[in-house]
Amino acid sequence: MDKIKIALAGNPNVGKSTLFNRWTGMRQHVGNWPGKTVEKKEGSFKYDQYGMEVIDLPGNYSLTAYSVEEVVSRDYIVGEKPDVIVNIIDAANLERNLYLTVQMMELGANLVLALNMNKFAREKGLKINKKQLSELLGVPVIEIEAVDDTGSEKLLQTIVKVSKSPNVVLDRLEYGNEVSEHTKQLEKIIDQDIPQLDAPSSWIALKLMEEDPEIIKKIEETGKGQRVLKEIKKIQRHFNDVFGDDADAAITDARYGFIAGLVSESVKKPKIDKVTRSDLIDRVVTHKYLGIPIFLLIMWLTFQITFTLGDPLGGYVEEAFAWLGETIAASMGEGFLTSFIVDGIIGGVGGVLVFVPLIFILFLILSILEDSGYLARAAFVMDRFMHKLVGLHGKSFIPMILGFGCAVPGIMATRTLENERDRLLTMLIVPFMSCSARLPVYALIVAAFFSAYQGWVIFSLYLLGIVVAIIVAAIFKKTIFKGMSAPFVMELPPYRLPTAKGALIHMWERGALFLKKAGTIILALSVVIWALSSLPVGVEYGSQESVTGQIGTVLSPIFAPLGFGEWQATVAIIYGFLAKEVVVSTFGTLYGIDGDGGGEEASDEEVSANETASVEQVSNEASGEQVSGETAVEEASAEEEETALEEDPGYIAVMQELFTPLSAYAYMVFVLLYIPCLATLAAIRRETNSWKWPAFAAVYTFVVAYVVSFVVYQGGLIMGFA
Amino acid sequence: MIKTLNNLKQGETGIIVAFKGKGNVRKHLMEMGLVRGSDIKVERVAPLGDPIEIKIKGYSLSLRKEDAKKVEIEIK
Numbered sequence: 001m002d003k004i005k006i007a008l009a010g011n012p013n014v015g016k017s018t019l020f021n022r023w024t025g026m027r028q029h030v031g032n033w034p035g036k037t038v039e040k041k042e043g044s045f046k047y048d049q050y051g052m053e054v055i056d057l058p059g060n061y062s063l064t065a066y067s068v069e070e071v072v073s074r075d076y077i078v079g080e081k082p083d084v085i086v087n088i089i090d091a092a093n094l095e096r097n098l099y100l101t102v103q104m105m106e107l108g109a110n111l112v113l114a115l116n117m118n119k120f121a122r123e124k125g126l127k128i129n130k131k132q133l134s135e136l137l138g139v140p141v142i143e144i145e146a147v148d149d150t151g152s153e154k155l156l157q158t159i160v161k162v163s164k165s166p167n168v169v170l171d172r173l174e175y176g177n178e179v180s181e182h183t184k185q186l187e188k189i190i191d192q193d194i195p196q197l198d199a200p201s202s203w204i205a206l207k208l209m210e211e212d213p214e215i216i217k218k219i220e221e222t223g224k225g226q227r228v229l230k231e232i233k234k235i236q237r238h239f240n241d242v243f244g245d246d247a248d249a250a251i252t253d254a255r256y257g258f259i260a261g262l263v264s265e266s267v268k269k270p271k272i273d274k275v276t277r278s279d280l281i282d283r284v285v286t287h288k289y290l291g292i293p294i295f296l297l298i299m300w301l302t303f304q305i306t307f308t309l310g311d312p313l314g315g316y317v318e319e320a321f322a323w324l325g326e327t328i329a330a331s332m333g334e335g336f337l338t339s340f341i342v343d344g345i346i347g348g349v350g351g352v353l354v355f356v357p358l359i360f361i362l363f364l365i366l367s368i369l370e371d372s373g374y375l376a377r378a379a380f381v382m383d384r385f386m387h388k389l390v391g392l393h394g395k396s397f398i399p400m401i402l403g404f405g406c407a408v409p410g411i412m413a414t415r416t417l418e419n420e421r422d423r424l425l426t427m428l429i430v431p432f433m434s435c436s437a438r439l440p441v442y443a444l445i446v447a448a449f450f451s452a453y454q455g456w457v458i459f460s461l462y463l464l465g466i467v468v469a470i471i472v473a474a475i476f477k478k479t480i481f482k483g484m485s486a487p488f489v490m491e492l493p494p495y496r497l498p499t500a501k502g503a504l505i506h507m508w509e510r511g512a513l514f515l516k517k518a519g520t521i522i523l524a525l526s527v528v529i530w531a532l533s534s535l536p537v538g539v540e541y542g543s544q545e546s547v548t549g550q551i552g553t554v555l556s557p558i559f560a561p562l563g564f565g566e567w568q569a570t571v572a573i574i575y576g577f578l579a580k581e582v583v584v585s586t587f588g589t590l591y592g593i594d595g596d597g598g599g600e601e602a603s604d605e606e607v608s609a610n611e612t613a614s615v616e617q618v619s620n621e622a623s624g625e626q627v628s629g630e631t632a633v634e635e636a637s638a639e640e641e642e643t644a645l646e647e648d649p650g651y652i653a654v655m656q657e658l659f660t661p662l663s664a665y666a667y668m669v670f671v672l673l674y675i676p677c678l679a680t681l682a683a684i685r686r687e688t689n690s691w692k693w694p695a696f697a698a699v700y701t702f703v704v705a706y707v708v709s710f711v712v713y714q715g716g717l718i719m720g721f722a
Numbered sequence: 723m724i725k726t727l728n729n730l731k732q733g734e735t736g737i738i739v740a741f742k743g744k745g746n747v748r749k750h751l752m753e754m755g756l757v758r759g760s761d762i763k764v765e766r767v768a769p770l771g772d773p774i775e776i777k778i779k780g781y782s783l784s785l786r787k788e789d790a791k792k793v794e795i796e797i798k
């Protein structure tokens with residue numbers, strides 16, 4: 001069977017992935033480009049007697065080295081030499097779409113143009129003469145509809161045909177005398193000096209005149225580029241003298257000039273632009289006074305729907321795992337192996353799966369917001385605020401708001417940011433938004449120490465998180481992300497009704513990826529923590545004799561200057577790494593308190609069951625349900641009698657023994673700021689495709705937490721709050 | 723009359739006569755269609771006063787005023 005290698009290329013949001021999914025169905029593989037955070041999608045299907053292998057290139061406006069996506073696409077076209085490139089074009093936005101086409105022609109790519117979104121072009125009153133366009137470009141032009149089968153057969157036939165007899169397109173481009181002459185002149189030197197390059201020398205010549213850093217580097221690396229590079233300098237001076245501008249600008253002008261010629265010969269436009277539906281919607285949605293309230297309302301709805309719908313569902317998952325754990329524990333009896341299976345494995349898997357409803361619902365909503373075109377407006381409305389405050393892009397606002405619910409979906413929402421640095425910086429500060437998992441910790445401590453000012457104390461912590469995020473972002477902008485300010489240049493796509501299928505596919509792709517990549521890490525680390533708490537064999541789970549307990553005991557002096565040098569406080573912090581609300585139940589476990597108010601020693605059985613409950617409480621976090629210290633067994637049997645820990649006099653007594661009000665506040669500050677939970681780190685790992693960033697996040701948040709808590713405690717002491 | 727893009731009012735139209743400056747952002751904006759001779763219209767300004775939305779080459783693009791300052795427009 002003959003194989004045909006096809007690449008789908010085009011501007012963002014033109015329907016590449018829609019066509020890709022239609023063609024390949026479930027036979028696709030989603031991964032990352034090597035070393036890049038850019039998603040790579042490959043798939044295959046059969047057509048006639050051919051095996052079609054398709055790659056969905058990232059959406060691009062150009063093929064300069066402006067963004068990672070552009071470099072990825074370009075390297076693929078140059079390096080992998082696909083048999084056919086299907087360039088999908090938004091017919092309603094022909095001129096700008098052709099800019100990319102022209103650049104692929106410069107590369108000598110074997111193109112087929114697929115005109116998509118023809119309905120919208122007609123609505124705009126555009127009439128495109130396909131035949132004329134095709135003749136002028138020397139490339140077949142096919143009208144398709146990516147959402148259904150229109151034009152699909154014709155497109156496939158053309159692909160097969162073109163793969164056999166490639167189009168010759170290099171001689172079609174006309175960039176005017178000045179640019180062409182200099183290109184030719186350079187081309188000649190390149191051909192003489194460095195003939196073995198894998199891209200057309202005319203393209204190399206153009207890129208050099210555009211001062212493309214990647215290409216200049218490549219030429220320098222050959223060691224034979226001296227003459228070429230010298231010639232470039234001369235040409236650039238010449239352009240500056242003649243046009244008062246760089247060759248770079250002249251080439252961009254020339255490309256658009258060529259396109260203007262094409263369009264004037266093949267497209268009929270209405271004299272006056274019609275007022276489109278999108279314009280009408282924008283008049284309201286980005287209105288001077290209504291714009292921000294509408295944005296906040298939509299954010300609030302997103303938040304509400306995600307967490308009110310996701311939490312109960314997460315609760316069911318949690319209950320199912322609790323039940324499973326009990327059943328297994330009951331049938332296997334107590335023991336090391338039981339503890340491993342129940343607390344380690346089932347607890348770990350449960351800890352991953354409780355996130356599933358939350359994440360899938362969130363991605364569904366985000367996909368709808370993105371596909372409809374609203375997300376771009378949200379960024380437009382919020383950009384000034386974010387830019388002034390933290391030097392970030394307007395789109396960063398959404399992940400940060402979601403962070404108040406749970407940092408994991410917040411981190412995953414950074415996907416919508418095109419700029420890699422913005423994405424990284426946003427990921428690094430999202431964990432400072434006080435997520436709902438911290439609430440039970442505050443609730444417990446506040447009840448013991450600050451009952452008169454509960455609301456204010458908790459509010460102060462939320463505020464502190466935001467202030468720290470702003471300060472940290474400012475510091476990062478001046479240090480590790482120095483000079484990397486991303487400009488705000490963003491297309492505002494026309495509003496479209498999102499299709500259910502498209503939204504569901506997006507949701508599934510992103511959600512499944514989280515499960516696969518982050519899930520395995522969360523599970524593995526949960527087992528590690530279980531092991532540390534259960535070893536050496538025979539110790540009580542998480543007691544001072546266990547490895548965790550010993551680590552806590554050794555480390556605890558570090559925290560003495562922050563006001564909480566007791567080993568129990570340190571062990572609670574270690575468990576908080578699993579999920580922050582576990583801090584609360586750890587105190588319950590360590591002091592053997594159950595929800596009925598007793599202060600008696602806990603039995604082995606209770607201790608381990610308690611831990612199971614706490615690991616699975618990952619989802620309780622968001623429901624705002626107060627974490628109780630009851631064992632899982634009791635929880636299931638006596639749900640209605642549940643007493644919240646913070647109302648428990650025994651617990652309050654223990655807390656008051658362990659902390660002073662000042663050290664309790666410092667402890668809350670520390671819990672707010674220190675190392676994001678396991679799931680968050682796993683999400684960062686997944687999104688950045690490297691261990692570097694989660695490791696960095698863990699270390700720097702620890703430092704920040706330590707410093708801020710230190711200042712709070714010592715400052716408090718000085719001011720006499722002890 | 724020539725004005726810089728950031729000074730155009732909502733609804734004002736013109737033709738790009740020059741794009742001053744250097745660098746990546748300028749290049750990117752040119753590639754997005756802000757080249758000499760193109761028709762341009764300021765569609766609206768964001769609620770907080772920045773960025774702005776323009777219509778260029780038949781589509782909508784938003785950019786910050788600090789970048790728009792570099793674009794010179796001949797008002798029709």
Ligand SMILES: Nc1nc2c(ncn2[C@@H]2O[C@H](COP(=O)(O)OP(=O)(O)OP(=O)(O)O)[C@@H](O)[C@H]2O)c(=O)[nH]1
Nearest residue numbers: 012013014015016017018059117145146147371502
């Ligand atoms: N009405 C209509 N909508 C379409 C058509 N093709 C795609 N869409 C919609 O356009 C939106 C974007 O489509 P995608 O396939 O995700 O676009 P893409 O080119 O992969 O976008 P990027 O991956 O961002 O570069 C989706 O909401 C699609 O449902 C079409 O032919 N007609």
Ligand SMILES: [Mg+2]
Nearest residue numbers: 016017018056
């Ligand atoms: Mg896509």
